[in-house]
Amino acid sequence: MPCSHAENMKVKILQWHAVASWTWDAQDETCGICRMAFDGCCPDCKFPGDDCPLIWGACNHAFHLHCILKWVNSQTPAPHCPMCRREWQFKG
């Protein structure tokens, strides 16, 4: 019977090719400090992704980690968010 024949059919996968895409889940497209795309990397880096991560502040504004660190480290005594001026704190 054709039906039972189909139930017995076996498929052998010889090879497969997977493609994935990723994107940062930020509200903006570009970093407010360097103006480069979030899905790209900061001007100091060569590769986007884990090597050049995004970081969020308590105020929910996102920047390239490398960009906001340069700003925060240059500010005394208390750094503020470049976008909203609230005191900068890394989102915990």
Add this chain to the structure above:
Amino acid sequence: MTSSSGPSRKALSKIAANRLQKELAEWQVNPPAGFKHKPTDNLQRWVIEVLGAPGTLYANETYQLQVDFPEHYPMEAPQVIFLHPAPLHPHIYSNGHICLDILYDSWSPAMTVSSVCISILSMLSSSTVKQRPADNDRYVKNCRNGRSPKETRWWFHDDKV
């Protein structure tokens, strides 16, 4: 004196050059209303023509802003001054220095040349009287050695104009 080049004449860092290229490209597509960038091959110094807004004390007058970028722009503010003759305004000194907090203590790296220009035009537009700051002569005398306004300790006590 107004053409003094600012505290640091160090070449732009890679980040600074990169960002300024982007700002320039963005400016060419979408310049702020009332401003004209005078093209030069110097990315580190922009000269920008400002047209006084219609219906204000400065309508139909044109002035020139000179913007010098430090090595670590945008982590540091650009130096922004009016070239001679500077507009008569209670916050603008006769040597072109501008008393505006965002150019000094309140700078943020998210600001751009374009947003700074708009702030300056807004400061001009809200003026009700064409006069120099009360301490103009004393201040200008103090700057005679070509000091940058970024080295001034500014007091920002008036947010009405």
